[in-house]
Ligand SMILES: [Zn+2]
Ligand SMILES: [Zn+2]
């Protein structure tokens with residue numbers, strides 16, 4: 178929250194707002210319309226923004242019922258960009274505008290003031306003894322804006338004028354541009370005003386006050402006025418940009434690449450076709466020319482992506498108005514968390530919009546949580562997260578259990594002082610072995626012993642009779658109950674942590690792998706599109722690792738029963754596939770990657786199947802109402 | 816020394832040529848963004864007759880960002896903590912680039928005249944200030960006599 182949200186104290190000195198320009202304003206009865214709609218939108222992005230309500234409805238689980246017939250009460254949602262919220266907000270503002278007959282930006286500021294609580298705002302407005310005073314208290318100058326607000330920027334030559342921020346002033350030979358808001362006459366030079374707004378934008382402020390300080394002016398800038406400065410700034414920056422650009426070498430266009438290689442536009446080389454080809458690695462005959470082209474295509478794609486990224490940055494961060502709307506949208510999400518969730522992945526601007534439930538009995542998220550269901554959603558950029566608690570995906574562990582587990586880990590970590598290291602001795606020859614990949618199948622470099630990282634047992638034992646992932650209560654020992662519960666926790670925590678470490682290691686391996694792939698593209702002429710399949714494998718692998726990780730936290734809380742055994746079996750099957758794929762990434766010779774593409778895809782798809790079966794099994798354990806009730810009561814889940 | 820914005824030069828010139836009564840601010844020769852400040856305790860306050868040393872630094876993005884100010888002399892005040900950090904709105908949220916070093920120092924002087932124990936930085940001092948006012952004033956006086964010379 179910023180201090181902008183707080184209600185206003187009375188102005189200590191109303192004289193700071195000079196009621197100027199009232200006369201010129203009589204004509205300004207028409208609503209001055211600022212074209213805000215084209216301010217924060219990307220031309221190249223034809224995402225849901227343009228298709229809005231028709232954009233695809235997505236579900237939090239792939240099936241509405243498990244194989245066991247249990248309803249999964251799926252959450253229905255839609256992917257939008259933060260900018261799409263802007264359109265929705267504009268509707269709210271227009272509604273208020275119709276009622277109050279005020280300029281658009283003033284209504285927007287009022288709504289911001291009341292955290293979009295329209296009723297409260299209107300109530301306060303209607304009950305105010307004097308509307309003009311009320312508005313003034315909210316930093317709003319009531320008089321309508323004139324048609325042309327560009328006059329707020331004036332070019333000054335008067336040597337008596339000084340900007341109160343940079344202390345610079347114009348001369349006859351060197352005029353300076355100044356800006357002041359319509360409702361006050363506090364002029365500051367445009368450079369300073371722009372810098373001031375940019376700084377405020379950076380800190381997430383909205384309804385930014387006039388910088389005049391002595392006495393403090395509480396007038397708030399409107400979106401219309403911001404727009405004037407934003408456009409002015411764009412023009413200035415554009416000038417600067419073209420200057421720079423002329424010096425720099427331009428990027429190659431598709432046409433230029435073709436010309437360089439003397440391919441006319443009718444030749445067999447087509448970008449679009451290239452994108453559609455999935456399996457043309459059978460077509461092994463490649464001319465040298467084609468290889469070079471592939472290289473260029475790859476570079477071209479990289480450049481295009483980079484350029485698009487820069488474009489987004491530019492639009493978002495460089496135009497004052499779009500950054501301002503970004504802040505408003507982001508803030509709106511935090512006010513309306515029931516309807517919108519801003520993707521928690523760092524630097525992700527995507528928003529997930531709640532639509533409803535695919536269920537007869539669930540009406541809200543809390544009810545869903547009480548049924549121990551996990552509303553997992555994916556943002557437009559495929560980041561998976563939980564709509565219930567805004568954490569990264571934690572299936573099969575229900576939200577409340579995640580909280581329990583986290584508290585438990587915090588409480589116990591100190592007493593246990595349990596540190597997971599990344600090195601272990603080889604159980605046979607005792608030479609130091611570093612875990613360098615996510616796979617638990619270790620091979621000692623000194624003695625070639627194959628063993629399991631978790632239990633240090635012989636790996637061959639794991640293939641046929643996989644005992645490692647199961648916690649077997651040690652019934653023979655006469656240790657105290659406390660000791661046993663600690664052992665139990667250690668067991669699950671050990672596994673949980675191990676998956677976490679594996680996840681990080683896998684990530685590292687995959688980064689190295691990615692670099693190798695790039696080399697491969699350059700050296701052997703494999704095109705960018707042919708090797709893109711591995712990325713889906715990577716994502717799937719990392720997601721399954723997360724599932725495995727959370728499954729240990731989940732299992733810790735599940736009492737011993739038949740359902741638990743079923744979960745452990747499904748978990749083992751998933752774990753097998755995960756290790757298999759992880760191993761494949763680790764072992765594959767980079768030159769064989771394309772050849773092994775079918776193998777990658779086969780393992781990946783069986784892994785995903787195992788994942789689905791596993792998650793369904795975890796849901797099925799609560800099929801029995803008593804089990805659910807017991808569980809909820811035992812762990813005090815409200 | 817890297818180039819200094821015109822604004823800082825102007826402010827410094829004025830601080831030296833036209834000083835505020837009871838306040839001196841002198842820039843360091845080797846770093847013109849760093850000021851030694853001497854501030855007289857306002858009369859009628861428990862800080863009367865004390866001379867307090869402060870340091871003031873203008874960050875790179877000054878005046879967009881507020882100056883950083885800290886008491887170097889030990890002072891017993893509910894809005895100033897043991898490290899000399901000051902809790903003052905204009906140094907934080909209510910900073911405006913149109914404010915100046917001069918106005919900030921005046922605000923600090925005003926804070927000495929009228930402490931605000933409801934928005935404390937030093938909690939124990941604030942409690943004392945509210946619950947045992949006479950004793951708090953007495954302590955502030957003693958500290959002033961002892962440290963602010
Ligand atoms: Zn200026
Ligand atoms: Zn003003």
Ligand SMILES: [Zn+2]
Nearest residue numbers: 520525556560
């Ligand atoms: Zn995302």
Ligand SMILES: [Zn+2]
Nearest residue numbers: 563565566576
């Ligand atoms: Zn959750």
Ligand SMILES: [Zn+2]
Nearest residue numbers: 603606621624
């Ligand atoms: Zn060994």
Ligand SMILES: [Zn+2]
Nearest residue numbers: 629631632645
């Ligand atoms: Zn094992």
